[in-house]
Amino acid sequence: MGTDVIDRYVTDLGSRLQGSKKHVRDLLTETRDSLEDATEAHLDRGLSEDEARTRAVEEFGPVKEIANEYQAELAVAYGTRTLVWLAIVLPLMHMAWEYGRMLLVGPWQDLGTPTPSWYLVVAKANDMTSGAASGVALVALVLGRILARKYDTKLLAKLAASIAILAVGAVLLGNVAIIAATAHVDVARLMQSLPMSIASLITWIVIIRLGLLARRCLSCATIVA
Amino acid sequence: MKPDALRGHLDALLLATLDGRQLHGYAIIEALQQVSGGALDLPTGTVYPALRRLERAGHVVSDWSTVGGRKRRTYRLTQAGQKALHAERSAWREFTTVIDGVLGGGGKWAQT
Numbered sequence: 001m002g003t004d005v006i007d008r009y010v011t012d013l014g015s016r017l018q019g020s021k022k023h024v025r026d027l028l029t030e031t032r033d034s035l036e037d038a039t040e041a042h043l044d045r046g047l048s049e050d051e052a053r054t055r056a057v058e059e060f061g062p063v064k065e066i067a068n069e070y071q072a073e074l075a076v077a078y079g080t081r082t083l084v085w086l087a088i089v090l091p092l093m094h095m096a097w098e099y100g101r102m103l104l105v106g107p108w109q110d111l112g113t114p115t116p117s118w119y120l121v122v123a124k125a126n127d128m129t130s131g132a133a134s135g136v137a138l139v140a141l142v143l144g145r146i147l148a149r150k151y152d153t154k155l156l157a158k159l160a161a162s163i164a165i166l167a168v169g170a171v172l173l174g175n176v177a178i179i180a181a182t183a184h185v186d187v188a189r190l191m192q193s194l195p196m197s198i199a200s201l202i203t204w205i206v207i208i209r210l211g212l213l214a215r216r217c218l219s220c221a222t223i224v225a
Numbered sequence: 226m227k228p229d230a231l232r233g234h235l236d237a238l239l240l241a242t243l244d245g246r247q248l249h250g251y252a253i254i255e256a257l258q259q260v261s262g263g264a265l266d267l268p269t270g271t272v273y274p275a276l277r278r279l280e281r282a283g284h285v286v287s288d289w290s291t292v293g294g295r296k297r298r299t300y301r302l303t304q305a306g307q308k309a310l311h312a313e314r315s316a317w318r319e320f321t322t323v324i325d326g327v328l329g330g331g332g333k334w335a336q337t
Contacts, residue, residue, distance in 0.1 A: 026289075026298070027273065029296055029298075030250055030273055030298050031270070031273070033249070033250070033251065033295055033296070033297055033298075034250050034251045034254070034269060034270075034273070036295070037250075037251035037252075038251060038254075038269065041251075041255070059268065059269050060268060060269050060270040061268025061269065061270035061271060062268070065268070065270075066268065066270035066271070069270070069271060069274040070270075070273070070274055072274065073274045073277045073278065073281075076281065077277075077281075080281075144281075145281065145282065145283060148278060148281040148282035148283075149236055149278060149279070149282045149284075149309075153274070153278060
């Protein structure tokens with residue numbers, strides 16, 4: 001049946017796409033509009049309803065090929081969104097945690113047990129990781145815009161996903177390192193303040209959420225042929 | 226014209242089609258076919274990812290609006306898009322001048 005040709009095509013296309021629901025919906029709405037417009041144009045040229053719809057779908061292109069091009073754009077859009085989150089959330093999260101620590105716990109040096117110098121190095125490295133990861137995400141966003149037309153979309157999508165994974169990985173590693181170092185120096189410090197324990201828990205929830213975003217970003221980029 | 230030959234020029238063709246006007250996807254496709262007398266024969270589905278790529282580069286912006294009872298995404302050039310189009314036109318003129326100098330020679334080497 002003629003009507004089903006467009007429905008089937010749009011459904012088939014949608015089933016092959018992965019990305020932000022809004023972006024997928026927008027692309028599919030635009031696809032359906034285009035197919036309906038093409039059908040109307042063919043009807044005006046004297047084709048029957050069924051012929052017009054079939055011709056519109058044929059002209060749109062093989063679903064596998066079109067899905068591949070759409071997916072590359074969806075993957076880049078998802079990568080961009082993830083990098084924006086990383087660029088904004090990581091420094092905010094770190095500043096909030098540090099401000100809370102200074103307010104509720106005070107400087108590391110003022111704690112009961114002596115703080116070895118290597119611990120301060122680990123703490124400093126952890127501080128820098130969030131800033132560096134955020135900075136890398138920001139640079140990637142700017143470069144992505146400049147290089148949007150110069151490089152293959154599929155390559156840009158994979159690069160964005162890789163940067164997101166590495167940035168979240170570095171932040172994760174920094175947080176694991178500071179927790180392990182704190183436990184090694186004085187395990188009581190980990191439980192010294194209930195509000196700080198809650199703040200740490202929130203930090204971990206945010207990192208895990210960013211990690212899931214980065215993983216989905218990679219999944220969107222790697223299903224592109 | 227073969228789709229593969231067109232693909233490399235698709236961005237420039239889309240920028241030129243949107244020069245001084247705001248169009249939705251299918252109107253862009255129709256305009257391209259009209260101007261080329263039907264010679265530009267790309268799968269129409271490839272135009273939409275290309276428009277998104279131009280949007281990502283900041284060369285076009287899009288808005289959703291309801292036209293004739295149907296939601297349509299319409300595109301227009303930005304200032305950066307105008308500049309990019311200008312650069313594409315200059316590069317194309319330079320390219321065709323050089324290639325024409327070689328191919329349009331009428332086989333003068335064969336005659337000498």
